[in-house]
Amino acid sequence: MSGGGSLSERALILAPTGRDSAIAAAILAEAGVAPIVCRGLADLLAHLDAGAGVAIIVDDVLRSADLSPVSKWIADQASWSDFPFLILTQRGGSVERNPFAQRLAATLGNVSFLERPFHPTTLVSSVRTALRGRGRQYEARERIEEIRRAEALLERRVVERTAELESANRQLAAQIAERERVETALRQAQRLEAVGQLTSGVAHDFNNLLTVITGNIEQLQKRLDEPAVARRLDMMAEASRRGASLTAQMLAFSRRQKLEPRPVDLNVTVRSMGDLLHSTMGGSVRILEPDLQAGLWPAMIDPTQIELVILNLAINARDAMEVGGTLRIATANVLMGEPLLPGQPPAGEHVMVSVSDDGSGMTPDVLARAFEPFFTTKDVGKGSGLGLSQVFGVAQQSGGGVTIDTALGRGTAIHVYLPRAQSAPIERGVADAEPPAAPRADVVILVVDDDDAVREVTTGILNDLGYIALDAESGRAALETFEARSDIEAVILDYAMPGMNGGDLARELARRRPGLPILFATGYVHVEALAETPEDHIIHKPFKRRELADKLARAVA
Structure with missing residues (x-):
């Protein structure tokens, strides 16, 4: 008998006594199923693998006492449930009366029975049916494994993609925050530039007007001897000087004034302003001894402008405090990193002078507008709103910057950073010590x-x-x-x-x-x-x- 079998299909015949095993092997070989007669459990294990084309034929002679341990071992192996079992049993035999068959049927789910004597076609058909079931089961298991592997791969890719998306979202959020910061800085710079052009234009016309006033006052003062008229001219001259100071502030804010920076010792500047600060404060606040750092670097700044900066900050601090408040002035050497907000100094070595108070502090809204020109929280007529604008303008024009530390009800500290000078300070008045030569009459x-x-x-x-x-x-x-x-x-x-x-x-x-x-x-x-x-x-x-x-x-x- 020949059939359409495949040599990859095998039947492991466990028949230690050889009863009917030779007949079954010959029938299966003729049908194209490779038979392997195994005389014991070790022989069976040697030929067993997990392939799909394997069926196990067991002769029920294993009921004999000498093979009962073997049958028990087979029945106790849960992994053997993957293999189809075909049990050859005596005609008229009953599974209920066969302990071996009962054990296999109860433990292994893939068990069928064939009575002896069997017809060759019946044997081949039974083996092939078992093998087809085993093949379908094997394919299903392989498919399930493929699905599981695909699910694991998909889950891993989802995790990786989620991590990539989270990273991209963080980068996007950082870019959005940076863009908002840059746009805010640009809007502030544009506002300052627009107002700067306005203030500088006003200052130009006003300075021309003041030039005429002060020039004529000086001319008149030389020619008048009447005390009353002279006193009025002095009042006019003082008013002109105040107007000139105001325009200087406007030009410093708008960065239209040419500064004359030189190396300056800020410790000397602060000490020299002691009397001026005490007279300006008027005794309404307490000025602590300045906290001046030893070995302070020289700062690159226009000496006149830094005095105006300190004076402006001191006046603002006084106005922010009740009577009896405390004013502090300090200096320090500072190494700054990259700026994070508009107005902060560039990276590098800077000399800092700070003025702090224990007054009312600033709200977030006031802090956001602190450097805006003409913005003031003082009552009408008590401030022009140009003080901090001038401080900001002078610091920026000198290559430095300004920061503010404040808390509502706890006071404010304003830090002005100026670039470190690379040469020693120049004593004021040395360059102007030599008097100018008298002009010739015909120049x-x-x-x-x-x-x-x-x-x-x-x-x-x-x-x-x-x-x-x-x-x-x-x-x-x-x-x-x-x-x-x-x-x-x-x-x-x-x-x-x-x-x-x-x-x-x-x-x-x-x-x-x-x-x-x-x-x-x-x-x-x-x-x-x-x-x-x-x-x-x-x-x-x-x-x-x-x-x-x-x-x-x-x-x-």
């Missing part, structure tokens, strides 16, 4: 300004000083005068003029006559425009007679 000076009143005051002061003063109202008129008069030895220019501004005119004059002394009289100018101009060649409006005389004398000497 001709050209004054160029688009404001008629400013020109008239300036030329009047120059005439009083002994100079011969010429004037022009524009750059074009100045060039015409310059070509007509070869004896002009110096020029005083207003920078902000319509048409040809002072910078353009200065370059043209220098081209026509190299080495010509040129001084800029200005109340408003972009800092970059005069960055290369020495401070001795800049006269700040409203200027004093002494300042004009000193700088002009040095220029023409």
